[in-house]
Amino acid sequence: MRAAYGATRVLHGIDFAMEEKSITALLGANGAGKTTTLRAICGMVRTEGAIRFGGQPIAGKRTEDIVRLGIAHVPDGRGTFLHLTTEENLRLGAYVRKDRTNVARDLERVYAYFPRLKERSHQQAGTLSGGEQQMLAVSRALMLAPKLMLLDEPSFGLAPLVVRELFAILRTINTEERVSMLVVEQNAAMALDLADHACVIETGRVVLSGTAADLKKDDAVRRSYLGY
Amino acid sequence: MDALLHQVLAGLATGGIYASLALALVMIYQATHLVNFAQGEMAMFTTYIGWSLIQAGMPYWPAFFLTVGIAFLLGVLIERVIIRPVEQAPVLAVVVVFIALLLILNSVTGWIYTYTIKTFPSPFPTQPLFGNRYLSSHELGAIGITLVVLFLLYAFFRFTPLGLAMRAAAQNPESSRLVGIRVGWMLALGWGLAAAVGSVAGMMVAPIVYLDPNMMGGVLLYAFAAALVGGIDNPMGAVVGGFVVGVLENVLGAFVIGNELKLSVALVIIIGVLLVRPSGFFGRTQVTRV
Numbered sequence: 335m336r337a338a339y340g341a342t343r344v345l346h347g348i349d350f351a352m353e354e355k356s357i358t359a360l361l362g363a364n365g366a367g368k369t370t371t372l373r374a375i376c377g378m379v380r381t382e383g384a385i386r387f388g389g390q391p392i393a394g395k396r397t398e399d400i401v402r403l404g405i406a407h408v409p410d411g412r413g414t415f416l417h418l419t420t421e422e423n424l425r426l427g428a429y430v431r432k433d434r435t436n437v438a439r440d441l442e443r444v445y446a447y448f449p450r451l452k453e454r455s456h457q458q459a460g461t462l463s464g465g466e467q468q469m470l471a472v473s474r475a476l477m478l479a480p481k482l483m484l485l486d487e488p489s490f491g492l493a494p495l496v497v498r499e500l501f502a503i504l505r506t507i508n509t510e511e512r513v514s515m516l517v518v519e520q521n522a523a524m525a526l527d528l529a530d531h532a533c534v535i536e537t538g539r540v541v542l543s544g545t546a547a548d549l550k551k552d553d554a555v556r557r558s559y560l561g562y
Numbered sequence: 563m564d565a566l567l568h569q570v571l572a573g574l575a576t577g578g579i580y581a582s583l584a585l586a587l588v589m590i591y592q593a594t595h596l597v598n599f600a601q602g603e604m605a606m607f608t609t610y611i612g613w614s615l616i617q618a619g620m621p622y623w624p625a626f627f628l629t630v631g632i633a634f635l636l637g638v639l640i641e642r643v644i645i646r647p648v649e650q651a652p653v654l655a656v657v658v659v660f661i662a663l664l665l666i667l668n669s670v671t672g673w674i675y676t677y678t679i680k681t682f683p684s685p686f687p688t689q690p691l692f693g694n695r696y697l698s699s700h701e702l703g704a705i706g707i708t709l710v711v712l713f714l715l716y717a718f719f720r721f722t723p724l725g726l727a728m729r730a731a732a733q734n735p736e737s738s739r740l741v742g743i744r745v746g747w748m749l750a751l752g753w754g755l756a757a758a759v760g761s762v763a764g765m766m767v768a769p770i771v772y773l774d775p776n777m778m779g780g781v782l783l784y785a786f787a788a789a790l791v792g793g794i795d796n797p798m799g800a801v802v803g804g805f806v807v808g809v810l811e812n813v814l815g816a817f818v819i820g821n822e823l824k825l826s827v828a829l830v831i832i833i834g835v836l837l838v839r840p841s842g843f844f845g846r847t848q849v850t851r852v
Binding site: 376378397398401402406407409413414415416417418422426429430474478 | 723726727729730733734736737738739740741742743744745
């Protein structure tokens with residue numbers, strides 16, 4: 335897969351596969367093309383090459399239609415609807431679903447994962463703290479009852495304690511809801527602890543991939559991304 | 563005192579009409595951050611459609627609802643065909659498109675219906691309702707219909723999933739796409755609703771100002787003033803602003819500056835608000851984390 339913003343080539347040949355129901359981490363320095371990879375999967379940038387989801391080609395489809403296949407994106411910057419309430423944000427996550435009773439049940443389930451959101455359900459989302467907004471973004475994605483979640487820097491701007499809490503919940507969600515996850519992270523150590531598999535991207539190319547455990551032992555990865 | 567009360571109440575009646583049109587302006591503004599200068603002419607054009615239907619022998623209320631439906635479709639069509647292609651264009655280009663739309667609708671109406679002033683029927687009895695001495699039944703009816711429209715819109719945006727999706731699309735198009743909302747259609751729907759609300763305003767004001775292709779010029783100016791008083795991004799504010807401007811216009815016109823200078827009230831309000839409080843009196847206080 336290749337992608338570009340206008341005339342600027344960002345991805346020069348990203349090629350990787352994900353296992354169903356597993357967590358894959360995308361690692362790489364700033365500007366390596368991690369975010370662009372996620373945006374390409376969602377049809378938010380123009381791409382060349384093939385992207386397949388469950389055997390079905392999705393490259394070139396509209397974002398709105400890709401969402402309907404069960405791919406939920408937790409975007410860079412969290413994508414909160416700042417002027418709507420927390421609960422309205424969550425209801426929007428389930429916008430494409432028609433099964434109302436299940437949506438009501440999922441709302442309760444999301445509140446069980448993140449009790450803080452329940453406390454703030456009628457509060458304007460713009461007034462939530464950064465950590466709460468990140469929880470809201472993850473919850474909004476969950477409301478889709480997705481098959482695949484794309485998480486763009488879930489740890490960004492959060493206190494280490496909050497990050498640990500969030501990653502623990504992500505792990506729980508992965509096992510309990512049987513959702514596959516593709517996580518982009520700067521925090522490589524945390525990401526490798528969370529993920530089953532990982533790919534390292536450098537300047538728009540996959541340079542290394544394997545199980546998270548193998549990558550943790552790899553000398554180059556350790557020096558460049560783990561810093562010891 | 564009696565005369566003052568009469569003027570205030572009559573002001574509320576026209577104020578309701580300004581409120582509706584101001585609301586239509588705000589709805590488009592929220593979605594596109596642009597003021598639709600053609601809003602008044604769209605309302606005028608659809609009012610003529612209503613007139614044609616009534617002339618063709620249709621009873622008032624069926625004609626009324628059919629006109630609102632046609633206005634909705636027309637609004638959607640205008641967004642899809644005319645506004646969509648300039649969506650990414652610079653602001654001034656879009657403003658020019660709005661003005662072109664204003665002129666086109668105005669002259670096409672004149673071409674089809676001529677510029678001769680026509681009367682437009684009121685659905686309300688000529689005898690004052692409830693034996694009151696202050697308001698004609700049309701004025702009272704116009705207030706009532708305005709309030710019904712406002713309530714329906716409020717309920718739609720507040721309580722239905724589609725209304726929520728439209729608010730989301732206006733606020734954050736990118737996130738909206740990521741939850742599967744078809745943002746382009748939400749915009750078109752917004753235009754349709756605005757045109758429908760405008761058509762109600764047109765049909766309510768036509769019995770008062772008579773039907774002619776230029777009838778909405780003044781009304782639109784008051785609606786601008788109303789939207790600015792309320793804060794251009796606040797629907798509730800626009801409604802309150804509409805009533806305030808209607809009353810001010812009537813009272814000042816009757817007792818202070820005379821009827822001939824009434825329109826300048828709108829202009830003074832516009833300039834005054836922009837100078838003193840550009841965000842209007844109900845403009846949103848933005849709560850954002852940096």
